Amino acid sequence: MHTGTLYLVPTPLDFGCTHQVPLTECLPQKTIDMAATLSHWVCENAKSHRAFLKRINELSPLKTALQSQVMVELPREAHKKGDHQGAFNGKELLQVVLQGQDLGLACEAGMPAIADPGSSLVRAAHALGIQVRSLVGPNSLMLALSGSGMNGQNFSFVGYLPQAQEARLERVRYLDQWVRKSLQTQIFIETPYRNDSMLESLLQTLSAQTRLAVACGLGLESEHIESHLVEVWRARSIKPKLKDPCIFLLGI
Amino acid sequence: MHTGTLYLVPTPLDFGCTHQVPLTECLPQKTIDMAATLSHWVCENAKSHRAFLKRINELSPLKTALQSQVMVELPREAHKKGDHQGAFNGKELLQVVLQGQDLGLACEAGMPAIADPGSSLVRAAHALGIQVRSLVGPNSLMLALSGSGMNGQNFSFVGYLPQAQEARLERVRYLDQWVRKSLQTQIFIETPYRNDSMLESLLQTLSAQTRLAVACGLGLESEHIESHLVEVWRARSIKPKLKDPCIFLLGI
Numbered sequence: 001m002h003t004g005t006l007y008l009v010p011t012p013l014d015f016g017c018t019h020q021v022p023l024t025e026c027l028p029q030k031t032i033d034m035a036a037t038l039s040h041w042v043c044e045n046a047k048s049h050r051a052f053l054k055r056i057n058e059l060s061p062l063k064t065a066l067q068s069q070v071m072v073e074l075p076r077e078a079h080k081k082g083d084h085q086g087a088f089n090g091k092e093l094l095q096v097v098l099q100g101q102d103l104g105l106a107c108e109a110g111m112p113a114i115a116d117p118g119s120s121l122v123r124a125a126h127a128l129g130i131q132v133r134s135l136v137g138p139n140s141l142m143l144a145l146s147g148s149g150m151n152g153q154n155f156s157f158v159g160y161l162p163q164a165q166e167a168r169l170e171r172v173r174y175l176d177q178w179v180r181k182s183l184q185t186q187i188f189i190e191t192p193y194r195n196d197s198m199l200e201s202l203l204q205t206l207s208a209q210t211r212l213a214v215a216c217g218l219g220l221e222s223e224h225i226e227s228h229l230v231e232v233w234r235a236r237s238i239k240p241k242l243k244d245p246c247i248f249l250l251g252i
Numbered sequence: 253m254h255t256g257t258l259y260l261v262p263t264p265l266d267f268g269c270t271h272q273v274p275l276t277e278c279l280p281q282k283t284i285d286m287a288a289t290l291s292h293w294v295c296e297n298a299k300s301h302r303a304f305l306k307r308i309n310e311l312s313p314l315k316t317a318l319q320s321q322v323m324v325e326l327p328r329e330a331h332k333k334g335d336h337q338g339a340f341n342g343k344e345l346l347q348v349v350l351q352g353q354d355l356g357l358a359c360e361a362g363m364p365a366i367a368d369p370g371s372s373l374v375r376a377a378h379a380l381g382i383q384v385r386s387l388v389g390p391n392s393l394m395l396a397l398s399g400s401g402m403n404g405q406n407f408s409f410v411g412y413l414p415q416a417q418e419a420r421l422e423r424v425r426y427l428d429q430w431v432r433k434s435l436q437t438q439i440f441i442e443t444p445y446r447n448d449s450m451l452e453s454l455l456q457t458l459s460a461q462t463r464l465a466v467a468c469g470l471g472l473e474s475e476h477i478e479s480h481l482v483e484v485w486r487a488r489s490i491k492p493k494l495k496d497p498c499i500f501l502l503g504i
Contacts, residue, residue, distance in 0.1 A: 133475060136279075
């Protein structure tokens with residue numbers, strides 16, 4: 001029997017934002033057409049995935065009507081702390097692929113399984129010998145890195161920093177020292193309503209000669225990337241308001 | 253006077269490959285249209301950049317004829333070991349932007365200034381208060397990471413490993429231990445003609461329970477991603493031939 005393929009389908013970065021961008025701004029035609037072809041999905045959230053497919057349908061008619069599409073949400077345990085520690089058995093979700101069906105994996109914003117769940121499904125596909133294909137789309141981390149002017153030849157993404165104040169400041173001090181020692185750019189994210197307090201913590205704590213970049217609303221009309229030495233940030237009287245999703249970067 | 257914008261323009265991943273992919277497979281329409289609008293460029297190599305613009309012109313007619321486009325190559329020192337250490341003064345190249353001209357920055361494959369030179373130009377733009385906008389396009393590192401099934405919530409890109417045999421093996425042993433301790437996926441690259449010997453070194457040196465992924469020819473017709481525990485790789489009698497550009501990933 002012919003085995004299907006697992007397609008990793010990226011989505012726009014405007015999830016949860018008030019203004020939506022046209023899909024042609026962030027997805028190549030091939031990605032749009034492939035998303036329109038698939039009828040079976042594993043997704044982060046079925047409701048937002050249906051909204052994504054409606055936008056696809058406006059540009060490339062869905063081969064299978066929306067109400068006939070099969071969508072399975074990634075199980076809760078894959079959402080919590082990432083699913084890199086074998087949180088669930090992705091093999092069950094891949095039975096349709098072994099039976100010849102192509103399957104799409106999609107998250108709510110950006111490329112699947114990067115700063116988002118889904119990796120355990122991809123691991124399970126490799127274990128079953130299923131072909132995996134990554135489609136091109138936006139990745140906020142790389143858009144931010146490219147636009148930051150920081151070292152793009154040695155960098156880390158470290159996820160979220162701790163929420164508790166003291167633990168967070170300690171982590172910032174550690175990353176600050178590590179950046180200066182290793183020259184490795186450090187990238188991290190925060191939920192939008194904590195962006196302002198994150199910026200405050202960073203400006204309080206970082207070395208004056210460390211470079212800090214903040215990339216907000218990437219791919220949106222309001223996109224804004226700022227990158228300066230901390231001493232320059234400190235001297236500015238007006239700080240940016242960071243209501244959109246932001247990426248923070250530390251470098252030299 | 254109205255200041256221009258620095259656009260970071262991604263290019264396809266088929267540079268140096270025998271088979272070219274249609275640009276609609278890897279670039280959103282907005283990226284194609286924006287590339288067609290620009291007339292001033294800083295690029296890695298003028299010859300390959302002209303070839304890229306010819307491909308753009310087939311889909312979206314160039315606003316400025318190819319022979320009238322202004323292209324400046326990134327200086328040699330930015331190519332060598334990255335240009336994150338302030339290798340050259342990008343401010344001179346940005347004078348046209350201060351005079352109102354939009355400028356594109358492009359590398360030969362993928363997103364500019366990621367695993368490629370260009371970051372010093374972006375830093376200089378921020379220092380001059382010039383707006384920087386990242387356009388969406390393919391990034392081989394993220395396509396590989398997404399397709400590897402490895403931890404995408406904590407990862408590093410560490411560039412090239414040392415070429416000398418003993419130093420390389422030592423570095424592999426270090427990364428192997430670091431992956432197992434930190435759970436942080438480690439991503440690195442190699443020039444295609446050394447891919448086979450890299451795979452051999454990895455299979456000799458890594459722990460049996462470390463996960464190794466190899467992503468070859470991303471975005472090409474021949475794209476192939478394999479991800480297995482090292483003990484599984486070792487048990488396979490046929491190893492992939494790695495003639496295309498490859499990304500290597502270590503994880504858990």
